[in-house]
Ligand code: SF4
């Protein structure tokens with residue numbers, strides 16, 4: 001049993017035990033950006049045994065001066081290109097971007113608790 005996670009400055013906590021039965025709701029649904037930094041690009045391409053350029057062309061989309069992971073159509077919405085719909089899991093979990101690691105503790109959600117509760121069943125208020 002994993003411990004409930006709390007974070008300074010956030011009025012909610014997060015129960016990671018809910019991830020098993022959730023089906024990866026944070027990786028699917030409405031379209032959004034999953035930002036990747038240059039060091040993450042380096043790390044993920046290395047793990048996938050791809051040249052950075054190949055990784056960028058295959059898996060990323062450039063939005064102004066930043067890169068985001070591509071999304072694919074899925075059910076009524078979208079899924080991250082690295083979300084496996086059979087296992088309902090992230091296929092690059094050990095090197096997933098910081099944005100994924102810090103979910104659901106995003107500044108954006110600090111004052112939008114109803115919104116994060118809708119997206120993530122692990123939120124405890
Ligand atoms: S939405 Fe919440 S409970 Fe579901 S996989 Fe993501 S973090 Fe875990």
Ligand code: SF4
Pocket residue numbers: 026027034069080081082083084089090091092093096097100
């Ligand atoms: S990289 Fe992994 S954890 Fe992040 S959105 Fe994609 S599938 Fe989910």
